[in-house]
Amino acid sequence: PSDWVDFYNIYGPTECTVNVSSFIVRDATPLIPIGRPNSNVRLYVLDKSDRLVPVGACGELCISGPQVFREYLNNPEKTAKTVVPNPLSDDPGHRRLYRTGDVVRLLPDGNVDYVGRRDGMVKVRGFRIELGEVEAAVRSFEGIKDATVQAFDAPSGGKLIAAYVVSDGKVDVKALGDFIASTKPAYMVPAVTMQLDEIPMTVNGKVDRRKLPAPAIDFGKVTPPSTDLQKRIFKIASDVLGTDGFGIETDLFQAGLTSISSIRLNTLLSEEFGIPFRSKDVKDNCTVEKLESFVLNSAPAKEYPVQDDYPLTKSQEGVFVECMSMPGSTVYNIPILVKCDDGIDTARLKAAIVKAVAAHPFVTTELFMSDSGDIRMRGKGLREFSEDEIEEVTADSLESVKPDLVQPFQLMGSRLFRFKIIHADGEYLLADLHHIISDGASTHILMDAISRAYAGEELEPERFSGFEAALKEEDERKGEALNVARKYYEDLLSGRDRDFLLKGDRRGPAPASDGELLAEGSVPAEELCRYCDGAGITVNAMMCSAFGHVLAAFNGNDHSVFATVYNGRSDSRIADSISMYVKTLPVVCDVSDLSMPPLRLCEAMGRQLVDSMSNDLYSFAEASRELGAKADVLFVYQGEGLSMDSFCGLPSEPVPLSLSEVKEPILFQVISDHGKIRYRVEYDKERYTPELIGSLVRAFDRALSEFMSSSKLKEVSLADESTEEAYRRLNDTDSPYDASVTALDRFRKNAKERPDATAVVHKGRSMTYGELGSAAGRIAGYVRSKGIGRNEFVAVLVHRSPGMVFAALGIEMAGAAYQPLDPTYPEERLLFMMRDAGARLLIADRALRGLVRSYDGDILYTDEIGSLPEADEFPSPAPEDAFVILYTSGTT
Incomplete structure (x- = not known):
């Protein structure tokens, strides 16, 4: 873009006269929408049930207005599929709706963003x-x-x-x-x-x-199998792939292996060699040569004895890896800041903190690297925690020190927790634990232990800690349970898309205040719980189903895949234990059957969550690495959150802490708080605006209500009053005009008022309105003399020249419609178009006659037009008469 020219991004299908919306491009940003509708055009983004989708959600773009074409010639079936009665308006000029097949979304700023074609998306x-x-x-x-x-x-x-x-x-x-x-x-x-x-x-x-030539896979160097084992594997692989044109070094996925056919390959290899094959095994050994090595070297994994130290769980390993990639980050800190009662006894509080830590010694563990290079947790010889390690901070106000309270942990060989007591405009306690040794429930347990110790209660030490839990997981992963769990997740995710992260809508720099959105739900928590109890489903199943439905809608898909968490405390021995027990689970929500009752979806979701919890031995980190699961969108239902209305037997209140980073682009949290449903969404502010996230939250809140009242998924509407208002603003395009005045009327008016004004310029040659009108009038008289009139077609085959202009104009003056033909088309296509349109006359340059040798109808050559007699002015065609017939690439 420059100061002297406006650069427009213009959108419009041929069926809507090419241009229906536009956007002025001011900046070079990744997001360039197709803009807002032109005058008298209305745009709608609809779901599969022909309802408006919320702002930010994907749907099919549908168009109404005078620019919508009349029909596909001689194809009433296609016309009936794409041009339908407008379910949203009965206004004159907008009663017909064109379904474009384009996937778009309405942005919060009122522009429409093009996402892609429904038929341009494929599954590989x-x-x-x-x-x-x-x-x-x-x-x-x-x-x-x-x-x-x-x-x-x-x-x-x-x-x-x-x-x-x-x-x-x-x-x-x-x-x-x-x-x-x-x-x-x-x-x-x-x-x-x-x-x-x-x-x-x-x-x-x-x-x-x-x-385009048919795709031929070039396998490069093809080395045939030589050993007996290679030949057996090659035979199985070639049967699955349907080709034997590859070699033992060829990547089988490049040769055409898919996620579905890989399952068949696994089964056949297992049957052939008596070795359990997993999808991961084929993915990691994706050539015949590597599969041969895998078969020859399959053996039980080596077991490591546990002595004075302990292994990390797979969940802990995942956190460790991410932390090492973000040194100095606080993204995995779990801090809680409490404003205590002014009467709290600091010395007594310190003693209570020490007693709580002593009852949960796992928190004092330190990480180190073993001689074999493994990251381990120390179990013996740990430093005893003392009151001296509890830092006291004195300040004029909390705000003056608040930004520096949460600091990164040194992950190796150091404490992974800290406590601070702040004396400022009140008494405050900060408890901060690293996620690798704690989780949300553990923080609750620790704060409760401090309160009980402050009250003088003797605390029972943990009997089954994070150390034992790590050993238990290690033992279980040595058995068949891991293969069962892995197979469960392979089946769950098979054939499913993985990427459901919302497309961003941010076009400029993000304000510092963005990144978190807080909102209150419209459905009372008690009403929701009562409905779930009566229906025999869990609230979490209801929440995950509603969120999955909304996420699918915002991505324009018939299913969604996202991540959720559960506390991981299925073993009663760790109910009051402190460690990182929380597990991340991939969730699949299939909403393809719109006739399904929402309750059935919730029931299926409940069964899935239970099954996933039962198979949590296979970690999310492994599911991410091997199966492509993602936690880009993380949904968390917390139920009754950690209440800090009372601490150490005294009134207290939690103090929010604004952390500088978020772990996921979208973290959607739902909390039941004192009878209300509250939403807290942390999001990537460089990617999203709060308006888009707000639309997501409103759609979810609406879905909860709709799920309780709808008998089928297709009845669930995510649009609320704000959605309808957004479309009203978008489609406020009415611009009154005289529909009885045609383009031909406007030309005739100009020709009479300004006959000497230039009308057409081409390669140094120009024609005035008078000259153009005279030539067109002669053509009109000739067309009429052939008995051709309203809603009949005349073909035009000329070079790029003024001939196309006066030929088209003359045909319109006769009341007929013109059919432009391109001289670069092959003869068979030109003849097909003329026959299909029923053209009764051809106007052509004499030099182009050879392009349609087989045409035997009437022809008017352009060099004959000047000798035609002048003709009287005929009545203008009506607006509803045919004007032009166009053949696009998909019709010829």
Whole structure:
């Protein structure tokens, strides 16, 4: 963009006269919407039940207004599918609605954002892929001049991606694949890359898919199997893939193996060799050569004896790895700040803290690296915690020290907890524990222990601590239970998309205040609990179902996958133990059957959550690494949260702490607090605006209410008054005009008032309104003499010249409609178009007659127009009469 020109991003399908919305591009930002509707055009974003979706949610773009086309010629079935009665308006001019098939969303700022085509999204190896995203990655590779990416059926079933590229030099396919893999998941790397001289295009500037060569997988160097074992594996793999054109070093996924066919490969290999095969095994050993090595070396994992130290659990390992990637971060601190009663006894409080820690010695553990390189927890020889380690801070006000209260922990060889007592404008206690030794429930247990010790109660020491829990997990993971758990999650996630992170809407810098949204729900907690009790479902199942439904809607999908947590305390021995027991679980919410009652969805969700908890031996970190599970969207129902209305037997209140970082782009928390449902959403403020997150929260709150009152999912509406108001503002486009005045009327008016004014300029030649009107009038008289009139078509085949203008205008003056023909089309296509439209006359340049040799109808050559007689002015066609007929790339 510059100071002297406006740069517009314009959107519009051919069916709506090309242009229905626009956006002025002011800045070079990743998010460039298609803008707002033009005058007298209305845009709607609808779900599969033809209801408005909330702001920020994905849906199909539907258009109403005078620009909507009349019909697909000779194709009433397609017309009936795409042009439907408008369920949202009975206003004149808006009673017909065009379904575009484009997936969009309405942004909080009132602009519409284009997401993609419904038919441009494909599933490859169980993942949903927008082909345009892959194409953009291919085009950014050095040396690529042009490219297109298409999806084709794979021989083994499913889809494969083929990239067609144009370059002046030979494209290094492996380097291109490595380049894409450096920024995109492996499943987005094209299985086939073919270099062409040029990308075939239709006359409308679209890729002509029919002219693309069939994708041929180039396996590169093909080394045939040589050993008996290789031959047996190769035979099984070739049967699954439907081809034997690969070698023992070929990546089987590049050869067409999908998530579904890999399950079949696992089964056949297991039957053949009597070894349990998992999806991970094939993924990690994805060539015949590597599978041979895997079969030969399959053996039980080595067991390590436990003596004075303990292993980390898999959940702890996940936290450790993330912490090491973010040195100096406080993202995994779990701090709680309490304003105590002014009468609290500081010395007594210190003693109580020491007693609480002594009753839960696990918190004093320290991490170290063993000689074998493993990260372990010390169990013996730990430093005793004393009152001297409790820091006291004196300040004029809490606000003056609050920003510095939460500090990073030194992860190795140091305390992983700290306490501070602050004397300021009141008495405060900070308890801060690292997540690797604690969780939300553990913090509650510790604060309760401090209160009881302050009251003089003798605390029972833990009998089953985080140390024993780690040993228990280690033992269980040595048995068949781990394989069972892994298989459960493989089945749960099979064929499901993984990426459900909302597309961002932030276009400028984020205010410092953004990043957290607090809201109160409209459904009383008691009413929700009463409904769930009566229905025989848990509140958590209800919450997860409603959130999954909303997340699917915001992504324009028929299912959603997100993460949730549960306390992990299924063993009664750790009910009052302190450690990191909380587990993250992937959740799949399938809302594809819109006739399903919401209650049935909640029941299925409840069973899934129970099954997932039973299989939590397989950690989320493993599910993420091996199965592609993500915690980008984390949903947490906390029930009754940690209440700090009383501490140490005295009145108290919690003090919010604003941490500088969030662990996930979206952390959606639901808390039941004193009979109210409250929402707390932490989000990536560089990606999202509070308005978009607010829309997500309102949609979820609405879903809870709708789930209790709707008999089917298709009856669940996520739109509230704010949604309807947003669309009212969007579609406030009415601009009155005289619909009886046609384009032809306007031309005639100009020709009479300004006959000498320039009307057309082309390559140094110009025509005045008078000259243009005279030529068009002669054509109109000729067309009428042939008995051609309203709603009949005349074809025009001319070079790019003023001839197209006066021919089209003359046909309109006769009351007929014109059909433009492109001289670059092949004869068979031109003839098909003329026959299909029933064109009764052809106006053509004499030099182009050879393009339609088989046409035997009437022809008016452009060099004959000047000798035609002048004609009387005919009545203008009515607005509802046919004006033009266009054939797009999909119709010829």
